[in-house]
Amino acid sequence: xxxxxxxxxxxxxxxxxxxxxxxxxxxxxxxxxxxxxxxxxxxxxxxxxxxxxxxxxxxxxxxxxxxxxxxxxxxxxxxxxxxxxxxxxxxxxxxxxxxxxxxxxxxxxxxxxxxxxxxxxxxxxxxxxxxxxxxxxxxxxxxxxxxxxxxxxxxxxxxxxxxxxxxxxxxxxxxxxxxxxxxxxxxxxxxxxxxxxxxxxxxxxxxxxxxxxxxxxxxxxxxxxxxxxxxxxxxxxxxxxxxxxxxxxxxxxxxxxxxxxxxxxxxxxxxxxxxxxxxxxxxxxxxxxxxxxxxxxxxxxxxxxxxxxxxxxxxxxxxxxxxxxxxxxxxxxxxxxxxxxxxxxxxxxxxxxxxxxxxxxxxxxxxxxxxxxxxxxxxxxxxxxxxxxxxxx
Numbered sequence: 375x376x377x378x379x380x381x382x383x384x385x386x387x388x389x390x391x392x393x394x395x396x397x398x399x400x401x402x403x404x405x406x407x408x409x410x411x412x413x414x415x416x417x418x419x420x421x422x423x424x425x426x427x428x429x430x431x432x433x434x435x436x437x438x439x440x441x442x443x444x445x446x447x448x449x450x451x452x453x454x455x456x457x458x459x460x461x462x463x464x465x466x467x468x469x470x471x472x473x474x475x476x477x478x479x480x481x482x483x484x485x486x487x488x489x490x491x492x493x494x495x496x497x498x499x500x501x502x503x504x505x506x507x508x509x510x511x512x513x514x515x516x517x518x519x520x521x522x523x524x525x526x527x528x529x530x531x532x533x534x535x536x537x538x539x540x541x542x543x544x545x546x547x548x549x550x551x552x553x554x555x556x557x558x559x560x561x562x563x564x565x566x567x568x569x570x571x572x573x574x575x576x577x578x579x580x581x582x583x584x585x586x587x588x589x590x591x592x593x594x595x596x597x598x599x600x601x602x603x604x605x606x607x608x609x610x611x612x613x614x615x616x617x618x619x620x621x622x623x624x625x626x627x628x629x630x631x632x633x634x635x636x637x638x639x640x641x642x643x644x645x646x647x648x649x650x651x652x653x654x655x656x657x658x659x660x661x662x663x664x665x666x667x668x669x670x671x672x673x674x675x676x677x678x679x680x681x682x683x684x685x686x687x688x689x690x691x692x693x694x695x696x697x698x699x700x701x702x703x704x705x706x707x708x709x710x711x712x713x714x715x716x717x718x719x720x721x722x723x724x725x726x727x728x729x730x731x732x733x734x735x736x737x738x739x740x741x742x743x744x745x746x747x748x749x750x751x752x753x754x755x756x757x758x759x760x761x762x763x764x765x766x767x
Contacts, residue, residue, distance in 0.1 A: 385507045392500055393729045397713060406717035407755040409677075410725040412550070412695045414746040418614040419655060419662060426651035438646045440638055442470025442622070449653040450622050457582075458592045460600065462624045469630050471637060472644040473619035474580045474608040479505040480637040481576045481604050481623065482542065486511040490541035495527065497730030497737055499550050499578070511541070515732045518552055520700070520740075523690055525554040529563055536571045543573050545593060548581035551727050551742040552698055553691020555588045565596045574629065575603045580621075583612050583663050585693040586671040594625075601626050604633065609652040611695065612666070618648045670695070670745070673752060677745040680756030685763040695746040698727060702739050704762055709741045720758040 380387065394411045401408035417423060429435075441447060447464035454460045462468050471477040478501065486492065488510030494502055496515035506513045514535040518525040545564060547556040556564075568575050575593055582590050594603040608621035623633055674690075678697055681688040687700035706712040709726030717723050728737040745752060 385510060386504070389500075389504050389507070393725055394500075397723050397725050400714070400717055401723040404717040404721070404723075406721045406723045407751060407758065408723045409743045409745070409747065409755055410713075410723040412611075412744045412746060413616045414614045414695075415748055415751060416614060419658060421658065422613055422615070422651045422655040425654045426648055429647035429650045434647045434650060436646060437643050438470075438649055440643060441634060442468070443646075443649045443653070446470055446620075446622075446649045446653040446656075449656040450624065453656045454605070454624055458595060460592060460594055460605070460624070463627075466627045467624060467630055469623050469634055469637065470644075470649065471621040471623060472641040473610060474578060474606050474621040475501050476619075476637065476640055477604075477606045477608075477621050477623040477633070478502065478544070478576060478578060479508065480633050480640060481606070481629075482506060482509050482511065482544075484632040484636040485574055485576075485629075486541050489539065491537065491539040492542045492544055493532075493535045493540055493573075494544040495546070495549065496732055497551055497727050498544075499546065500730060502544055502546075506544075512539070513732070514540070517731070517733050517736050518549070518554060519736060520689055524692065525549075525552045525689065527560075532563065533567065536567050536573070540571050540573050543568055543575045544578070545575060546578040547593075548579075548585055548590065548691075548693030550581065550694050551696050551725070551730060552689070553694045553696055555585055555590060555692040557588060558591055561591055561593055561596060565593060565599050568602060569598055573602070575599065577603060577605050579605060579607045580611050581694045582607055584667060584670055584695065586667065586674060587692040590693070604629055609648075609655065612663075613652070613655045615648075615652075618645055618652070620645045620648050620652045673745040673747070673749070676749070676752055677743060677756065680752075680759060681743065683763065684756070684759040686759075689740075695744050696742050697745060698740050698742050700739055701741055706739065709738055713741055720761050722755050722758050 397410040447468040451462045451464040482505045486509040490511045493514045516532045594600045594605045604625040606623045610616035678688045685704045709728045713726045724741045727740045731737040
């Protein structure tokens, strides 16, 4: 290899700068309202913030234990029992990670050999594809398509995605970017296929407390699934602290042990003074969780109404921070081009979802907006978007 060649390994060359970084930079450059990247613009509960300050000033700034501090692992196990009736031993079945992203990456790296296949639903969060590529594995996407105002999938297409090389199923519910919440019948089919093909399920459940319609049902709670499931979540979305990067993975000892053996060579440990603060937050009363869900549900309704008035066809999400919208009623045909021009047309940034598909045409006409913003910011964004309908842009 000469110095003029691309030194990056071939399997990672398709992955450039993430669309989130690209669109956020566009927001800064144009002064547009950023409804592209999914982070809130308010801080989390004051009790949690105070606990972090106390930890910073109380000498908890060195390496925490590799699996995470005992009080956080105990709090995570308590959270799983309290909300999902799932019992995990904090000593051996709970692992603290640098956010859910590291938990997913370490799980895939730990469990997939080169050439193994990973079934996932598209559109998928961009780190999924990169993590699968890092492992030298092969993704087998099943497409979620607009259906009855939301998203659904073809059961036969899911069945055909499983085969003799299938090693993992990667499931995100509530689902980013579509806002889909998989129902019990859909999860039952997923579980039966995992059992039939002896497949491990890696479940990204970071939006577990942000369900506005329906209910969140952990796949690990279905019959026979606990022993073949890694259940992943994080503090970032639930407690509005995305920059802390405190996540976790729960599962049976053999799977957690495998993930830990990889994780220790990624970040080793992280977020020492934030771990006790997250432990405290996980024990907050139901009123906190109910209040968060209620506030974000109202923001969802606010933005969906505004998008419809602006001329979009919004697909009402059942959960998460996000709403996707069809740009075709406004004359749009390509989401990337539409999102690149939107800041100049009305001063708002969104994200094209086509970049999250292998079947690009399935998502070319859809874009994603985040509604995890202050009401005043949302109202200003809605007012700006309304000019698209007024001007016919």
